[in-house]
Amino acid sequence: MNIDLGGKTALVTGSTEGIGFGIAQGPANAGARVIVNGRTQAKVDAAVARIGGSAVGVAADLASVEGHEQLVAAVPDADIVISNLGIFQPADFFDTDDATWDRHWQVNVMAGVRLARAYLPKMEAKGWGRLLFLGSESAFNIPVEMIHYGVSKTADVALARGLAKRMAGTGVTVNSVLPGPTLSEGVEAMLEAERAKSGKPIEEVAAAFVQEHRSSSIIRRAATVEEVANMIVYLASPLASATTGAAMRVDGGVIDTLM
Structure with missing residues (x-):
């Protein structure tokens, strides 16, 4: 199986380190022009230098509308958009205040909502595109130590499924990916x-x-970061044209259900 993303532009949010950086490396290795995103210019520059090739970076905090608008102004079009940005903060439910809930909602959910509104119509106009949301096994196995995080990841899976149906017949696929402990x-x-x-x-x-x-x-x-990135690269490719609206697991079998 040869995955060739030559000629494609892939935007990966929250990609200066961790799983996001590994995901950004994947499309770059497959020939895509990769856009790295993070909150600080120093981290963005460092990640771009590590990836090399045609990678470029945009520093913008996507937890805010202003940061989102800054990103879209710098990257008005992309063939592949991977909404990886996410945060987690262990806290007992009764100690989790509204500010913590809102922060997780804005970063883990609304940042992806804004990306979808900005890029899906342009993908539809071209007749091809890939939008991927990084969910988590916690979307199904809600962790008691951070219920707020699990709820936000369940929302990401539901968002991807709904958007896939909204984009039916356009040549644009939307999926979520569920890493386990990585x-x-x-x-x-x-x-x-x-x-x-x-x-x-x-x-x-x-x-x-x-x-x-x-x-x-x-x-x-x-799992390794590379194992998660491998699933992302496949779903971002033309080879995955019949996969949409799916929640694809890279969880090592943690989710104990058949479906």
């Missing part, structure tokens, strides 16, 4: 204290975390 830079930082204490490799520490906190995992380890 050994991103953020997860490595979260597990660093345990790694230092145990002296074990970070992969073993992550595997122990998965087995304790996501006991339904079938692979019994954290």
Whole structure:
């Protein structure tokens, strides 16, 4: 299987590090011109330099309408849009105030809504396009330690499904991707204290975390960023033309349902 994204422009939000950076590398390796996005110019510049090739960057905070407008002004058109930007903050439900709920909603949901409004009509006019939302296994396995995050990810899956139906027959597909525990830079930082204490490799520490906190995992380890990016690249390609409205799992089997 040869995935060729030559001639395509791919916008990846929240792509200066972690899963987002890995996702940005994927289309770039397949020949796409990649637009990197992050909140600070320094991080954007560093990510663009690491990717190389024809990658360019736009610094804009997509949690705000102003940041969204800044991004669209700089990137008025894209063939592939990957709404990866997301935040999470563990907190007990009764300690989670309105500001925390609103922040998660604006970043995890409304940033993607605004991207869809801006780019889907242009994709439809061309008769081809790909819009992908980064959901999470937490969209189905709502984590008790951050219910607000799980709710926002469930909304992303529902949004992708609704938009896929709205774009029916246009040549534009819309899907969501559901990573499970993934050994991103953020997860490595979260597990660093345990790694230092145990002296074990970070992969073993992550595997122990998965087995304790996501006991339904079938692979019994954290996924790599590249494994998540591989699914994204396929869905962004012409090869995935019959896949739309789907919630595609890269969760290692954590979600314990048949569908």
